[in-house]
Amino acid sequence: MTDPATIAAHGLTAAEYERIVAILGRHPNLLELGIFSVMWSEHCSYKSSRIHLRNLPTAGARVLQGPGENAGVLDIGDGLAAVFKIESHNHPSFIEPYQGAATGVGGIIRDIFTMGARPIALLDSLRFGSPESPATRRLVDGVVAGIAGYGNSIGIPTVGGEVAFDETYAGNPLVNVFCLGIAPVEGVIRGRAEGTGNAVYYVGASTGRDGIHGATMASAEFDDASAEKRPNVQVGDPFLEKLLLEACLEVLRTGALVGLQDMGAAGLTCSSCEMGARGGAGIDIDVARVPQRESGMTPYEIMLSESQERMLFIVRRGREAEVDRVFAKWDLHAVRIGEVTGDGLLRVRDGGRTVAEIPNRPLADEAPLYDRPYREPADLAARQTLDPSALAPSGSPSEVFLRLVGSPGIASKRWIYRQYDHMVRTNTIAPAGAGAGVVRVKGTRRALAFSVDGNGRYCWLDPYRGAMLAVAESARNVACAGGRPIGATNCLNFGNPERPEIMWQFARAVAGIGDACRALDIPVTGGNVSLYNETDGQAILPTPVLGVVGIIEDAGRVVGRTFREAGAAIVLLGAPGGTIGGSEYLKVMHGVVRGVPPALDLGAERRLQQLAADLAAAGRLRSAHDCSEGGLAVALAECAFESGGIGLDVRVPGGTQAGGATAALHGEAASQIVVSVRETDADAVLARAASTGVPAQVLGRTGGERLRFRLDGAPVVDVALAEAERRWASGLSRYFEAPAA
């Protein structure tokens, strides 16, 4: 019998404890309790979210592996597979930003090469509090340096991402990392333990006391005592992981492995029991054989450590020498710690003594499943109410425009991505800072495009629609580069699911992702759920982040964001108009998050994306960029920035009536893409749009040294490109760079 205080300290409820007793047919010992507590933590078991995640579409012609493995796998042709996933490392990054972010990168990379793929691209989706705050600047500095420190060293380019700022993330930043790798289709391997008598190998770094109960920490809210949890954060070693990566890919080529899995959250416990459960096998391991970097570690500590850069292998019987040889070459540990059994039990020994014995399947697959109560927030109608006439005047349209392009959420992210090696592996096609990251696939004519997107404000105002908009935007960014979306992964960042309003946000957002992915025919191959993103009862904005992967058949036809030459026709694809509900304008100029986010017609969105990809494939597009935060005017300005000084002169659809100019310039809308095309191609592009049912109109021309937007015939915003670009270029970096001496 375990005392209630110990049960509670392990984050388990009394009912969950009863369930453990029923599974074991006896009371657990402390080690077994620890094992159950991590496996049944929210982080590992998805106990609050599984019931909703079931409704996501996961099947598709290209899907080789859906959710439930270390990563999703898509067939990209030429006998190759794309292996990808997104994961959060929010809680550790708040406690220790550099190591938290670094180990987040290390963890997701391991998930990819664990499947037999060579990782070729990273993207990050980051959220912080206001950059005005020194605390935020410390976090941004640490997180960016941590991502750079790990990714640059291991030699995987960070080719894209997004960052946004909102006060609700001040005490709970989000660090979501996406990784994609390439493997031969027949080289994809899974995390399964099979074949009685096959060897269980421990490889990689030694086990220390770092990160014990990290998964449990990631399943609780923060409070003032959270800083004391620093020892729970692991420390990354990118050099060791680089060796592990190369050694794993080398050993996989021998065919000596049955399966392998990363020791991530819940370390040795999770990897052994999940592999056993997937293969319907038992695992018998001896913790005394585990390489340890500290003396006197107990079985409890060894089983629950989250030391980084470790993996578990299942090696075919009789082929151990091949594994030993490769790991000796790379000077890495590869130690046989046990074997696969036929009894379905996770049996842990400490030398001769059995210290835990738990059936694998119930441990991994019969975690509690909660259909937590959910309730629409009582103030939802109030949030969605917006009276534009009640807003204070915010200056001339030109002043508003300059404020917006220089605001941290819109401004250039160069200060961040300049610290990331975004070119190593020599595949990166799209220049950094474009909407989507694009890498070519060597040995083929193809390229892959990816984007990670989410908008917490939209989701706070309407989680269903906000999540759909995130799917649409991520896929649209891929389409702008010329890609056709083929799969998605999601990272669902929310507050405490035990609060019905939070659970409602979650349920509605997942429903939105499901409906949007079904309509756009984008299967979800996996992802990650991060709950309890709260500090002192303040939840983050609900932030589902979508990572969409697209394929570009001809890597020579990739389209970029920036204008290429003066005199090109600027065309708006999609229905004109926008709303300031939930917009960046409203937040930046009025400090308000209110209203109804933009409407989304998924059929129109799909037609638009197909048109963009078709036009790109036909070589008709000189540039393409989607309209998002800041509306049409900001989207167009972003095409002029970094173009080498190519301005624009355009007519903005809409009128100057009350509030009309603001909505026309900075209202946000789904399903809009601005493209530039050769003057001689303009008619053909309009005709193509008309034939596919996509509204399209010529707005004006590229060229000149000004950004000139006309409304009802008269210039309403008319600023020097150089001045706007200066504001945009320094809008984020000014918070981080020391003032000139």
Add this chain to the structure above:
Amino acid sequence: MRFAVVVFPGSNCDHDAQYALSSALGQEAELVWHKARDLGGADAVVLPGGFSYGDYLRCGAIARFSPIMTRVREFAAAGGPVIGICNGFQVLLEAGLLPGGMRRNRDLKFICEHVHLRVEATDTPFTRQAAAGQVLRMPIAHGEGNYYADPETLRTLADDRRIVFRYAAPDGSLDERWNVNGSTAAIAGICNRERNVVGLMPHPERACEAAVGSTDGRVVFESAVAALAACAPVAEVT
């Protein structure tokens, strides 16, 4: 021509160098493990970029003790062309094959971006196809590329025309504003007294195809091919 691309534990531009040499330039390029006993009969040696041994100590400080470095020293001493790129340059400095040292970048941040280099010396095996004063656009990606040489060393480098590349403006003019990492005399690359060992921080292997943004790095490798062809024994040529 046959290039040996040395792979230290933690090298991460080894595949890129091999790919550039073989796919983009049509040369033979073999990866040579740092524990290998020989260079496999290579005509030229590339020490690639990366984070050898994690660079947890000074960059390149441990790699210089790798077994293969004995062979690299012998190869260099015999006049064989050796190029160290980024971490490879750092290794050459630590190994004493080139003078000077590296500090962290002036702004203490890792920097990855395209820069412009002015070719200062064309009488090395890696620049002989370039024009004096030619401006090359290629990426840098490093945290510790702030080259330092004491005044005496600097004078020697200048007197012997051993400064091979300098960070410059797109038009080739020199201005501290374009000295991206704060290097002494805006030095991006140097050579040894015999001129056959060259080290540079920028990445020519990332600038060999238009698809990835620049072809200006090709001249570095094409120069080596030309240099080797020029000194190849007649019997082998015919």
